[in-house]
Amino acid sequence: SDSSLRAGLVGRGIALSRTPAMHEAEARAQGMTGDYRLIDLDERGDIPLADVLAEAEADGLDGLNVTYPYKVEVMALLHDLSPNARAVGAANTVILRGGRRIGHNTDLWGFAESFRRGLPDAATDHVLLLGAGGAGVAVAHALADCGVSRLSILDSDGDRAASLAAQVSRNRPGCAADAVNDAATLFAGKRPNGVVNATPMGMAKLPGTAIDTDLITPDQWVADIVYFPLETQLLASARAKGCRVLSGGGMAVFQAVRAFELFTGRPADPDRMKATFDAF
Numbered sequence: 001s002d003s004s005l006r007a008g009l010v011g012r013g014i015a016l017s018r019t020p021a022m023h024e025a026e027a028r029a030q031g032m033t034g035d036y037r038l039i040d041l042d043e044r045g046d047i048p049l050a051d052v053l054a055e056a057e058a059d060g061l062d063g064l065n066v067t068y069p070y071k072v073e074v075m076a077l078l079h080d081l082s083p084n085a086r087a088v089g090a091a092n093t094v095i096l097r098g099g100r101r102i103g104h105n106t107d108l109w110g111f112a113e114s115f116r117r118g119l120p121d122a123a124t125d126h127v128l129l130l131g132a133g134g135a136g137v138a139v140a141h142a143l144a145d146c147g148v149s150r151l152s153i154l155d156s157d158g159d160r161a162a163s164l165a166a167q168v169s170r171n172r173p174g175c176a177a178d179a180v181n182d183a184a185t186l187f188a189g190k191r192p193n194g195v196v197n198a199t200p201m202g203m204a205k206l207p208g209t210a211i212d213t214d215l216i217t218p219d220q221w222v223a224d225i226v227y228f229p230l231e232t233q234l235l236a237s238a239r240a241k242g243c244r245v246l247s248g249g250g251m252a253v254f255q256a257v258r259a260f261e262l263f264t265g266r267p268a269d270p271d272r273m274k275a276t277f278d279a280f
């Protein structure tokens with residue numbers, strides 16, 4: 001409604017998510033009341049996702065964010081999809097209105113906006129994407145939207161890399177995507193302009209990097225979507241070489257910026273939402 005934001009986040013293990021604080025603070029700053037609830041199915045037991053959506057509708061929520069592990073499962077419960085949610089095959093935002101449920105994928109726009117703002121004028125002729133899982137699919141489409149004309153995709157599960165390459169080439173004809181199984185071989189030829197990590201490598205609980213950082217040189221830019229910690233081993237190593245780097249914080253903030261706009265119909269202030277994110 002006009003003066004309130006009523007929404008929530010459905011997922012597992014989400015107690016430490018910064019998304020509720022970003023939405024509630026933004027709503028308050030705009031003079032609205034903000035009620036953004038955590039629906040952690042680790043704590044609520046095995047309620048079917050369909051019941052969670054029905055309850056949100058009965059409570060009059062404007063919508064829900066959906067996170068791990070429900071972004072694909074939720075698709076079957078929706079009436080319509082945005083073009084991006086359809087392309088990615090996953091929704092992280094559901095708008096509830098007039099008995100209808102519309103799925104969106106704001107992870108895609110979130111990465112693209114973070115990239116455009118954080119690495120302006122980055123060369124995009126050829127990019128290496130590490131990780132073809134849930135987030136990697138959204139990031140691959142976002143990179144195509146940012147002008148990447150050739151996208152090489154590396155995943156320890158080669159079938160995933162190959163099927164994402166086919167998906168992106170189909171959905172984004174301006175981007176030629178291919179699967180690779182060895183970064184050293186790729187770098188031995190004409191090297192990519194940039195590297196994006198969308199594997200979980202580098203998370204506090206999973207230290208390390210998905211490629212040998214010796215391969216990276218100062219002329220390349222490096223982005224990570226892992227944001228706990230913000231400075232992953234990959235980014236620290238690239239920064240030390242003098243590479244331009246982009247952390248995963250921007251994607252986390254901008255997915256929320258776009259979701260706020262979808263929930264409320266009002267623009268959100270990205271700097272204000274980032275300040276809330278950074279306050280943690």
Ligand code: NAD
Pocket residue numbers: 068107130131132133134135136154155156157160198199200201203209210225226227248249251252253255
């Ligand atoms: P996922 O498990 O769905 O996919 C990860 C993929 O990486 C898998 O396909 C796996 O095979 C591959 N992989 C793992 N280790 C690898 C390695 N060493 N080399 C090559 N491939 C490897 O996970 P996800 O949901 O896609 O999330 C990935 C990461 O992105 C997580 O750390 C998550 O926190 C982060 N993430 C960040 C944001 C953000 O807003 N910044 C949003 C979503 C996810």
